[in-house]
Amino acid sequence: IRYGVLRRRFLYKSGEMYSQQRQNYTQQALSRLGVFKYNDFNYTPRPGRDTLDITVNAMFDLPYDSELELNVTTKSTKQTGPGAKFNLSKKNFKRMGASLNLELKGSYEWQTSSTVDGESSVMNSYELGAALSLNFPRLVLPWIRNRVDPFRFPSETNFKIYAEQVNRARYFKMLSFGGTVSYSFQPKRSIKHTVTPIHLAFNTLQHRTARFDSIANANPMLFHSLDDQFIPSLTYTVTYDNSYRKKKNRVWWENSLTSAGNVTSVIYAAFGQKFSKKEKELLGNPFAQFLKYSSEVRYTYHISEKQQLATRLMGGVIWAYGNKTIAPYSEQFYVGGANSIRAFTVRSIGPGRFHPANNSGYSYVDETGDIKLEANLEYRFRILSNFLGGNLNGAAFLDAGNVWLMRKDEARPGAEFNLRHFFDSIALGTGVGIRYDLSFLILRLDFGFALHVPYDTEKSGYYNIPKFKDGMGIHFAIGYPF
Template identity: 85%
Template structure:
């Protein structure tokens, strides 16, 4: 009865709304804008510059009407609820009616709001900016049957584009002119380039940066102008770059660095009361001693007294101070001395950030084995540890799982599996090496050194209990903004199987290849990772590509070989524990195409292979690959697919063991779109995705038929899933909910056809996560 009344109420409400007019309560003299007709284009230029100019012009004239489809200027939803609510509830000043108006109403978009007269002028100017000087944009109002509704139709005539002919730099001082000539090959604009005002501005900024890097502290962009002549040669522009006549005298002088004073303010506002001066650098601080060591602070300043002022060195200095993670902000003030000399004294106002930072994350895991349970990760960071500018980080994690069904394999039992872990790391925002000077190199991008130790306890009820512990030293550095190198010269890990049950032993006897990966072992390894990332350029096409190589046990084997044991000999031990020996390679490529602010296409391809040999021919469990989960194939839970076409039956002895492999291939495609802007302080976005992949074994395993990698039935061995999701983007945090739907599993389900999911409900995965999957 309640359900029927609810449907009746919704139906009456919709009929009520549909009876509302979208124009009845429009402002006097206004016409409702209901979108654009198709824009016509004459003299279309198919060149890259022509396409860019047309795109900019069309963006200037495109305005989304009410109830637009994903921000489109021409497509609208047929149910204009926002306008209906606006017209029906506009009169309410309080109560339920006012609440409905505030939450659901959409203010009408008028022709006058669109202001097409101004928009065609802006669009025409944009064509001119890209060298289409005779390009024009016009419009007409396309009326409808309702005199209070109208569409706009635009017409763009691009004319023809102009190119650059001669380019001359005139009127600069002899020293400035010599700087221009010395960097002539670095110029942004060249003869026969398409005229592009954005490139002209880039060239002006290049000149200003060049001057400011060579002592011209007061030089600014508006001191340079352009003179263009289009009459000398038809279709071409003769260009002169000249300084303005009104450039102030101080902008034409070069300046040198003088004394530097740093004022350190505490995170609670404590003002400096004491000072420490060494040569031409003074630190003012509160308390008994500076909040950061003098040497650590001084080495962030990438200049010395008497050097020419350099904008680049100032920028690097500010970045180096920011990378310490100690200060809320750093303000630089340059003051010329009163004696009229060419010296700039520097005052830096720095405010300490809060000394501690913490993060708490909760999650709930549900597995296809009918196990479920909560998990949590707590992170605590102590910034500026021992005033060294380093960060001391503690991470505690834990999870617990229990069996949701009343019986397991016919036994009444509760599965009390759990995982506990702790990690302690010390991170320095610089390279900590005995042969590297501590002073930051201004031509190096961010670098880090990380020292880490960890311990993990894993308990799989009725099977085993394992203790893992170890540590590592890693270095990260960049020699360009887009390429990052990470070297881990030392990584030591110990896996100790503390307890194993009779059931575990019986399964191990049936499948030794699977369970030998859980044996006691020592994993000494070195690794190298290179990452390419061009996202800083903010282009429409962004690429992120990471490749990693890991070698384990080989250095140890070489040491043994030096003492007479063969490199390939097995059963070599360290402290009584066999050590692993393998090579591992993995690669991940991400691509993002941004159609506009509201629509993006993201793709990812990743793969990896691990080859165990010598001392241990089975790769450690912790190093093997897996698929599934919130950031992988989202139709499946984590580690629930593979290897290959093998899948343990639910009643099998090892149905509770995670499914991993030596080879991994995975591909993901995701279309992202805006649903609502400025929704409760953020943007509500949607996504539709397609995921595919699997893992395989390198060697044949009799206990797991079909698990090894072969080209036979390769495509049938790929798990495929699709789905949709929503993302709540708060700019600093993204909350994500994905609903994955399985399309194909690589194993036999007794259902024919490519779609071989026995029941639709069994092929669904719901994931709540933080951040984008890739």
Template identity: 45%
Template sequence: MTYTHILRSAKTLVLALITLLITACSTTKSIPDGDQLFTGLAKTDYIASVHDTHFTSTQAEIDAALATAPNGALFGSSSVRSPFQVGLWVWNAFVGSDDAFSKWMLSSFGSRPVLLSWVNPALRASVAQEVLRAHGYFHGKVSYDILQQHNPKKAKIKYTVDMGPLWTVDSLSYLGFPPQADSLMVSAMGDAKIRRGDAFDVNTLDAERRRVSTLLRNNGFFYYQPSYASWLIDSISRPGKVLLRLQLAEQTPSVAERKWTIGKINIDLHKSYGDSLTNSETRRDITMHYNGKHSPLRVPVILSSNRLFPGHPYSYAEYQAGISNLSSTGLFSTVDVNFSPRDTTGLADTLDMHMNLVFDKPYDIYFEGNVTGKTNNRFGPGAVLGVTRRNAFRGGELLDLKVKGNYEWQTAHHGEGSSSKFNSYEYGIDASLQLPRLVVPYASFFRKKLINHFRRIGFFSTPSTTLKFSTDILNRAGFFKRRIVSGEWTYDLQTSPTSKHQFTPLSFSYEYMKRRTAAFDSVLTANPYLAYTMRDQFIPKMQYVYTYTSPKTFRNPLWWQTTVSESGNILSLGEMAAGNKWSQKNKELFKNPYAQFFKLETELVKTWQLTEHSSLVAHGDLGMLWAYGNSGEAPYSEQFYVGGANSIRAFTVRSIGPGSYHNAESATNNYLDQTGDLKLLGNLEYRPRLFGNLYGAMFLDAGNVWSLHKDDRSGGHFEPKNLLKEIALGTGVGLRYDMDFLVIRVDWGVGLHVPYKSGFYNVGSFRDSQSLHFAIGYPF
């Protein structure tokens, strides 16, 4: 075949493909006669006399009732479509064909046309009109128009919503309730969900009926249910006004109209489900049934988690809290609580309580092995071998022992201009003991006062005391071998669903060099700041952490955590009493200088839920660290840094800061001294769902660290006038695969601005300004 014949055949094939594409690109080819392709909603017109918060919430529900996504809707929009209707093109090209390829194309890429008849605007308008009535717009009307398009086979829909006048509440009364319930409701009227002058709203009526039910059930009315009361609504007597009455149903059973008190408590402790219990132990009205010579769990452990006691009125809230507390101990695989009347005469007011608890297996042995790729360019294997013992000393304790180790080697990062390799390994032992109670040693009077105080405040969950001890060896090949011995005593208290307190009255870290090389000594000689912060030292610390988490019902939740810690101040006061000056340096404890500093860090995360499956998340982190008295600089382990998978993702860990400091001549070891006393970090991330459990991310990160003391790191000291130009800036995109219990994340960051160069976009070549991060969990 000649070249001319080949060219002619190719032209014929291209012409055929173009003809097929033009034919397929029709989006109305398969629309039945008498019907039209729905191409979206025009903007809905709202006619209302008042635009307030009630109107806004009602409008949102009406929009949801009228919403219908056309083919190719962008981000689920009812009005914006993609210009490339690939799904419709494929549908029109292959619908009606019976061959296997056509069926595969239809099922994989085709999109059935959304027809006007399927949208059924008349039905949707009637539903929206019912929404208006449910929100107090009794005379509201919803109409629609069909907007013909240039192609007669296409049409849009335009809705018009005439809100009409809004009915408001004129009066509210409660009828038919027994005297004890009526007095409770009168005393709690300040918490009522409905008040005179409020807009009539069915949702508010349901909320008030549930509030009354919750109030009664939390004050002894065990058998009461929301369905035992119904609303009587009079919207005729007064124009524009509604008279409301919540009335107890005549068929309400008598047991629901009286208060009930907790009687005896029977606790069955099963080591395995269904085993027979042969022994028992009774203390007043509490009986524990178990199998063996003695109870596998002491009575106070259960009572500290349980919230209902003999002689106390029944409370549904306390019942739920007790179930939650017992489940959260991790001791039981099954927690089942039942109530039964003391007798069947119909006149009893005592409920006996039966708790059926099945222990979880006593031991967990776990092994974790991984190959790590960290954001500081270190790679290597790691392993953890541990054992957990539940109920270690019959007091609900959780004992955990583990050994750990990892080996890493560092590869080059082009943006740092280094091709060195930096090998290291770590190994150590961790031990922790968690007790489900407050343990205050050697202070019985103080302990009673403390516990009584917190009992008056109330706990949302069982408080705990945790003791930890660990010893670690860190080896950095060619530099040093360092040992760290640490421990802590911590109290965890959650006083409400939103507030959690963590107080560590005693924490210590004893750090010293076992070996160091001449190469590392040369680094320390060239950098006095690093030599001081990495010296052998003892860090006695006290810390308080407050965490606020907004209720789960919030559409746009907030998380806030503030940490306050100090070190060495109590010791320095003791030294002053002994005659030493507060400002004297290098005072020792256990043959090592002890650190003295004050540290404050606050972190905030705000989430805006834009749609059902997309959100915008903002994160801010501000930290300050003051070293004084016995210390010229704070310990290296306490200082702040930026960069990495959870910080500024365009840069690796400790590759930015402090301030405009940059030591290009020693890029290999630069990360060692890139820490500071002041930290400012901000992140903004958009998280849309792509499909299924796969989410995307677009982010912007900014921040840096600074030193509050002038040292040999040029440009590292904080100067307010240089703040903006010394903020590192990066952007990027990412993917998140959310498996509910685990989130696998990959982020590709691109640098925009580094603090140590002039100009805005100053990161050099695009190739050298990138970082790729693999991580588990969301960054914030």
């Protein structure tokens, strides 16, 4: 490892008075490198003097980490298929104490029923993606180069480039690529700040079919979100977490604000173009302009060592304006899935009281919106202790939420946010689950049961699920949902 990497983390200077605090900071900084299995400090007094010699014993960790994740997806649109994600990390890249990470992912789905659009079963969707990132366990900034890092708290810098391709057979093929530069620092154990000053994303439709164009003409608002566009944005996120105190009541709260296209518009204005001018372009394509805010708070109450009550409340809103009055598809909100409303699959609810199943032409479209509200309540309890090397826990939960549009869309009636129909437009589900807790790994199996869907099912009453099996969701996942 390079000398400068180590020297930057040693807060000692020859001749200084010994400090326990400096030793703690130094050991923590070495551990955060992620390069060593351990580091041990030994102090040897020089004979006849009040001087200590410091010897540090450390052992390098394994140079590579790898992870393989497999999954299977099924959807209510009669589509199913497997997916995989592979991660490979090289520690201590170029002896800089940095980590070089490669991520490869892919999935495909095929039609399992000939009744969908009246056509025979064919493979009709696939996704491929790759990302390369370089992570430094310090703030990489020009004005602190070749100096001892003045931030003695945990900090991190991440550089990332990525590319993803989505193919929907008989509809479209889309390519997305871009890059980010982000900084995170933790001045207190309970507070973490993350700043992403540069996030450049580019979406382009490589291929469109006649069927896609006919649907786009009927619903331009929905499909403008898939147009070719450049998305330059910056994001600030602050997270509060008091779990390190091991208190009975634990709070986790995260707030995030994203601004896209505004800095670019200011640059345009500096060159004489009006800030409010529409259809401003960058790299030959219009760039998106929007403000996005999201907030999520989690509260866990420990009834006893074997019982907890966990709650979560989250929401978000995105407002597109100026150059693009429709938010990019990749930035819109959604609900459903193993970590959301577990009675439903991912992106299968909303927006509002609209449901694309009423029109088979939209049945393949994921359901997203500009506004999101979600609430979760989960009671966790111990079933068996020391079961095959771990604890077997149970859970009972209640999930509710939906997404809505900010603006009215004639092609999707009932999709916009409306206080009059607010409670009817909330999807509600309950369920039970089991968790196998190995302390270092938690395996989770949840069974969700729908109680209410926001759209018309031709069944009267609040419980409007036509058949019990149609409102059932099964999710196998790693870790707790929140």
